[in-house]
Amino acid sequence: MVEVINIGDKCVECGEDTAFGTGKFINRIPAEVQESADHDRIDGYMCGDCVSEAEEEWAECSESTPPVREMKIKMAQKLVRQAVETYAEEARGNGMSVSDYFDLKQAMESIDELILRYTEGDDE
Numbered sequence: 001m002v003e004v005i006n007i008g009d010k011c012v013e014c015g016e017d018t019a020f021g022t023g024k025f026i027n028r029i030p031a032e033v034q035e036s037a038d039h040d041r042i043d044g045y046m047c048g049d050c051v052s053e054a055e056e057e058w059a060e061c062s063e064s065t066p067p068v069r070e071m072k073i074k075m076a077q078k079l080v081r082q083a084v085e086t087y088a089e090e091a092r093g094n095g096m097s098v099s100d101y102f103d104l105k106q107a108m109e110s111i112d113e114l115i116l117r118y119t120e121g122d123d124e
Contacts, residue, residue, distance in 0.1 A: 003040045012042050013050035024048060076115045 009019035011028070018028040027048025034041040046054070 002034075002038065005040050005042050007042055007044040010044050011047040011050055012044045013046055013054075016047055016049075018045045018047050027051065073115055077112060080111050080115070 009017055009022075009028075011018055011024075012031045012033045016022075016024060018024040024047045028045040029051060030043075031046035032041055032043045
């Protein structure tokens with residue numbers, strides 16, 4: 001059975017006291033930690049130093065993760081190119097030239113433009 005353990009004014013990350021008069025009271029925030037669903041939940045506070053560290057780690061993680069729109073564009077372009085390559089192989093297998101159907105370069109530019117328009121505003 002999972003229990004809630006209240007550690008009072010202690011920081012849930014570093015264990016330092018954040019009570020009034022310690023110098024860490026003003027920058028503390030209410031916080032809880034639970035390692036997994038079958039571990040006890042610890043309630044307390046997070047001191048300003050640990051909050052700053054967490055914000056820095058979050059910023060680093062966010063910078064290394066490509067924006068959603070960029071990922072959608074790359075995936076869409078990859079899928080379209082695969083479809084065009086499959087189509088071109090089938091056309092050649094039927095004895096027809098790909099140029100009989102369309103100029104591949106112009107088609108890819110048009111498709112890329114459509115993908116960009118379709119994914120506008122997807123950064124959130």
